[in-house]
Amino acid sequence: MDILEHIQELYPNLTKKQKSIADYLTANPEEISYITLAQLSQQTQVSELTLLRFCQKLGCSTFVGLKEQFRDYTQRMIRIASSSSYFIPELETGEAPERERILLKICNHEASAFSGFISDLPFDSIIAASDEIRRSNRIFIFAHDISKVPGEFLKSRLLILYFNAILIDLSDLEQTQKTLRQLTKGDLVIFFSFPRYYFPIGNIAKKASEAGVPILTITDSDASPAACYSNLLLICPTSTELFYNSMTIPIAMLNILASCLVIDIISPAERQSFIDTLSS
Structure with a gap:
């Protein structure tokens, strides 16, 4: 279970202030890896002590522990977003002329894009x-x-x-x-x-x-x-x-x-x- 799923699980039992903190964390998960406790206090308009108690509610003894969980979440999202970013076209045959035809099409596409770039x-x-x-x-x-x-x-x-x-x-x-x-x-x-x-x-x-x-x-x-x-x-x-x-x-x-x-x-x-x- 990642940190956002954990927050969702605990959400019904949170106080009003804790829910406002949870809402901010859920809406801005990538920010938590880089934010300080003072900055988060300002963004959520709650005291640093309230934030630290919220961390403990989530099972994190310190704010740094919470940030580490969000860093792990961010890293996982990065791996997902960076997975296979291309596709391999299907070949009708394995013969060279078919491969050459596809390569020529790719070259023509790049040449056209480059020509448009240079002209503008x-x-x-x-x-x-x-x-x-x-x-x-x-x-x-x-x-x-x-x-x-x-x-x-x-x-x-x-x-x-x-x-x-x-x-x-x-x-x-x-x-x-x-x-x-x-x-x-x-x-x-x-x-x-x-x-x-x-x-x-x-x-x-x-x-x-x-x-x-x-x-x-x-x-x-x-x-x-x-x-x-x-x-x-x-x-x-x-x-x-x-x-x-x-x-x-x-x-x-x-x-x-x-x-x-x-x-x-x-x-x-x-x-x-x-x-x-x-x-x-």
Whole structure:
């Protein structure tokens, strides 16, 4: 039985105040892994002592124990959300021509999507993102699952350009929470967010925005969970007939963003020789 099921089981026997706490926890399960006792007290408008008694009612001796149960719940939801995110098309035969036909169809789809992306590049957003990166003392890149691929790629590009870039694996809840607490003026947060969206990312983005730092989200849609908390968006369509996410367009976007940074920070006389080093 997970923590939410346990709360549901005890709910009929809770006091009015305890039910209000239970309602908040049930409505915001992903938030509890990152919230402090004082913050939860403020959000639920009950005293810290009442919250601690509620924890004991659930069988948790401390608030940390309650957070650990919610962390376990969140991790389970992450595993469910990260399960098989693609399908394998049925082949009419096992012969090479059939495989080639499917591959050609996939290639044509990617080429069409890439052509549309290039013809409608959001230059204003790319330049604004470049300016924000140049102003930053520390750049925290948050990514999960397949998003770690472009996350690592961006980190390597930024390190080449001597920016202080750190990649945070969102599945490491403890490190994520620690980083959110340490955000300060001069920091920039970059989220990678593609389907299936990482379960707690909306709440994590909310916490980052509450720290008052600028947020750049690289995602497939302005309706993605982190988008509403972001100062800047770079939209990269990723859907294909085979996979939820093709990284063709996100990687292209990052190359364009890195090129913009090079143009901004390298003198004209040095640009070509520096661009040549990027291939390494």
